[in-house]
Amino acid sequence: MKRSPAGAAKNLVSYLLLAGMLVFLLFPFYWTFVTSIKPESELYGKTVTYWPRKATFESYTRLFSDYNFIRPMTNSLIVAASTTLVSLTVSLLAAYSFSRFQFKGRKFLMTLFLTNNMFPTVLLLIPLYAIMRKLGILYTPFALILAYTTFTIPFSIWLLNGYLADLPPSLEEAAMVDGANRAQAFVRIVLPVLMPCIVATGAYVFMTSWNEYTFAVMFTNEANRTIPVSLKNLIGQLGVEWGMLTAGGIITIVPVCFMFFFAQKRLIEGLTAGAVKG
Amino acid sequence: MGRKRNPWPYLLVAPALLTVLTVVFIPVVNAVSMSFQSYDLRRPSRIGFIGLGNYAEVLSDPLFWQSVWKTVVWVGVGVGFQFLFGFILALLLNRRFFGRGIVRSISLIPWVTPGVLIGLMWRWIYDGSYGVLNDILLRLGIIRDYVPFLARGDTAFPAVILTIIWQGIPFFALMILAGLQGIPEELYDAADVDGANGVQKLFRITIPSLRNVIFVTTLLRIIWVSNSVDVIFNLTEGGPAYATQTLSVYVFNKGNSLNLGYAATMSILLALMLSSVAVVYLRRIFRNQEAAR
Numbered sequence: 106m107k108r109s110p111a112g113a114a115k116n117l118v119s120y121l122l123l124a125g126m127l128v129f130l131l132f133p134f135y136w137t138f139v140t141s142i143k144p145e146s147e148l149y150g151k152t153v154t155y156w157p158r159k160a161t162f163e164s165y166t167r168l169f170s171d172y173n174f175i176r177p178m179t180n181s182l183i184v185a186a187s188t189t190l191v192s193l194t195v196s197l198l199a200a201y202s203f204s205r206f207q208f209k210g211r212k213f214l215m216t217l218f219l220t221n222n223m224f225p226t227v228l229l230l231i232p233l234y235a236i237m238r239k240l241g242i243l244y245t246p247f248a249l250i251l252a253y254t255t256f257t258i259p260f261s262i263w264l265l266n267g268y269l270a271d272l273p274p275s276l277e278e279a280a281m282v283d284g285a286n287r288a289q290a291f292v293r294i295v296l297p298v299l300m301p302c303i304v305a306t307g308a309y310v311f312m313t314s315w316n317e318y319t320f321a322v323m324f325t326n327e328a329n330r331t332i333p334v335s336l337k338n339l340i341g342q343l344g345v346e347w348g349m350l351t352a353g354g355i356i357t358i359v360p361v362c363f364m365f366f367f368a369q370k371r372l373i374e375g376l377t378a379g380a381v382k383g
Numbered sequence: 384m385g386r387k388r389n390p391w392p393y394l395l396v397a398p399a400l401l402t403v404l405t406v407v408f409i410p411v412v413n414a415v416s417m418s419f420q421s422y423d424l425r426r427p428s429r430i431g432f433i434g435l436g437n438y439a440e441v442l443s444d445p446l447f448w449q450s451v452w453k454t455v456v457w458v459g460v461g462v463g464f465q466f467l468f469g470f471i472l473a474l475l476l477n478r479r480f481f482g483r484g485i486v487r488s489i490s491l492i493p494w495v496t497p498g499v500l501i502g503l504m505w506r507w508i509y510d511g512s513y514g515v516l517n518d519i520l521l522r523l524g525i526i527r528d529y530v531p532f533l534a535r536g537d538t539a540f541p542a543v544i545l546t547i548i549w550q551g552i553p554f555f556a557l558m559i560l561a562g563l564q565g566i567p568e569e570l571y572d573a574a575d576v577d578g579a580n581g582v583q584k585l586f587r588i589t590i591p592s593l594r595n596v597i598f599v600t601t602l603l604r605i606i607w608v609s610n611s612v613d614v615i616f617n618l619t620e621g622g623p624a625y626a627t628q629t630l631s632v633y634v635f636n637k638g639n640s641l642n643l644g645y646a647a648t649m650s651i652l653l654a655l656m657l658s659s660v661a662v663v664y665l666r667r668i669f670r671n672q673e674a675a676r
Contacts, residue, residue: 119475119478122471122475123472123475123476123486126468126471126472126475126490126552127489127490129549130490130492130493130549130552130553131489131490131492133493133501133504133505133508133549134492134504136504136507136508136515137504137507140507148513149512149513153513153515153518194398195398195399195402196399198395198396198398198399199395199396199398201395202391202392202393202395202396203396205392206389206391206392208388208389208392208393209388211392212669214396214400216665216669217400217403218399218403219665219668220665221403221407222606223654223657223661223664223665224407224411224654225609225610225631225634225650225653225654225657226610226612226631227610227612227631227634227635227638227646227650227653228410228411228414228634228647228650228651228653228654229406229407229410229411229414230635230650231417231638231643231646231647231650232409232410232411232413232414232417232647233406233410235413236405236406236409236410236413251402251405251406252406254402254403254406255403255406255407258399258402258403259403262399287391312495316495316496316497316498316499316500318497318498318499318612318613318616318617319612319616319635323638332497333497333498333499333500333613334499336499336500337499337503337617340503347507347513350503350507351503351504351507354500354503354504357497357500358492358496358497358500361495361496361497362492362495365488365491365492365495366488369488369491373557373561376557377557377558377561377562377596
């Protein structure tokens with residue numbers, strides 16, 4: 106039945122549509138990569154080439170030798186890794202509480218965490234700047250780590266709560282009957298089962314912190330600039346150097362892609378669970 | 384009954400709650416109080432309470448109203464097309480074909496790309512002297528001369544909107560795809576027995592079953608897209624001549640120019656506008672969560 110000519114034509118149309126969609130979604134990455142391996146002369150030549158006549162990694166080496174790109178990479182890594190650790194720890198505790206206990210104010214507190222995601226970044230930006238300055242942590246990595254928890258904690262709680270709700274409480278209860286206390290039951294039983302979900306949540310937190318720009322540009326200075334801020338600054342400092350800019354872009358996106366491919370299955374399950382149920 | 388209250392649930396929530404109170408609620412309160420003050424760091428001697436002065440000034444600022452209008456178009460057209468293309472992509476990815484898993488993951492990459500990088504990549508694509516978009520359009524005979532897309536008042540805004548559409552398609556596709564996979568096959572089988580065609584199945588089964596997913600995802604995207612600063616800022620910084628300045632970008636620019644009272648006032652007005660969307664979203668999420676238990 107599926108082999109009818111009309112069916113084949115329909116199939117062809119949908120493959121063409123899909124191919125078109127993919128070209129639209131992926132071309133900018135292809136273009137960024139191609140630009141990053143073109144020699145200067147070809148970048149600003151008379152004709153636009155779609156594959157370099159002579160590929161070179163000069164832009165990458167210059168990015169590290171002339172601009173010391175290692176520094177923003179290290180800063181981003183420190184900020185993103187610490188944010189992930191902090192957010193996961195406090196969110197896991199809170200999510201466990203929400204999913205395992207019925208208590209007065211539970212619903213109110215959950216709403217409180219959810220509403221956090223709704224505040225415009227620019228609303229928090231200005232007062233946070235003043236707070237960071239008062240706390241004496243402005244222009245240190247702590248400022249960013251603290252600022253990023255504004256959106257990573259609510260989000261992690263929401264995701265982890267969803268994962269935990271899918272784990273039957275009888276799992277720990279069985280261990281508690283056998284004499285373990287709740288903390289032991291949590292560490293020995295829940296944590297191992299939940300690990301893939303924690304990793305996925307962590308990957309998401311890491312990616313959003315690694316990518317963040319608006320807070321980073323306000324709360325950092327020369328010494329602790331993160332990658333997004335450095336990329337933007339490359340334009341200001343050197344005029345527009347598209348070879349180096351695109352090389353920096355490729356370096357930024359590669360770790361994110363790796364993490365995403367690694368974590369995507371659980372992450373997508375967690376993200377879509379809330380919306381799909383009901 | 385004299386039931387003893389268990390302190391554990393509260394203790395477990397406490398660290399998260401304290402952090403969030405410090406970094407969200409105190410700043411919100413500060414922003415509100417700043418909005419009632421003349422708070423311009425370039426004129427520190429004049430810092431002080433001015434009541435509704437900032438609000439009066441903002442509401443009579445033509446640039447504010449222009450940026451509100453820009454935000455409406457930015458969100459309306461942006462999210463609208465994100466939904467449309469995301470929906471089509473989800474339908475395409477829901478079919479069985481070789482390599483579907485890989486195609487599905489790589490098509491999501493724009494969603495995890497940093498806003499700054501999105502801005503830079505597209506800025507280079509739109510470039511008026513060496514941009515690839517100009518080359519493609521020229522080769523296709525659509526334009527005769529290179530167009531500086533981001534420097535012209537009439538093309539800059541469509542260009543930034545196209546970029547945000549590109550960024551948002553994957554998230555819609557991801558959510559809708561998950562929804563599609565939750566629709567029981569029997570519904571379609573029953574429709575086949577009744578002799579329904581593809582279009583009828585789409586409008587009678589697929590779309591009604593996805594109502595919740597579409598609703599929740601759209602609200603979430605509206606909030607995110609209205610708040611987004613980094614894409615526009617890295618493409619045009621709001622220019623040329625404020626042609627791409629949405630309210631979020633306007634607040635960001637005002638903050639950068641150190642007029643904090645004014646910026647805070649506008650950000651509060653933005654939050655108030657979005658709160659209507661947020662309330663609807665939260666209600667729906669809660670209903671879902673309670674229904675899911």
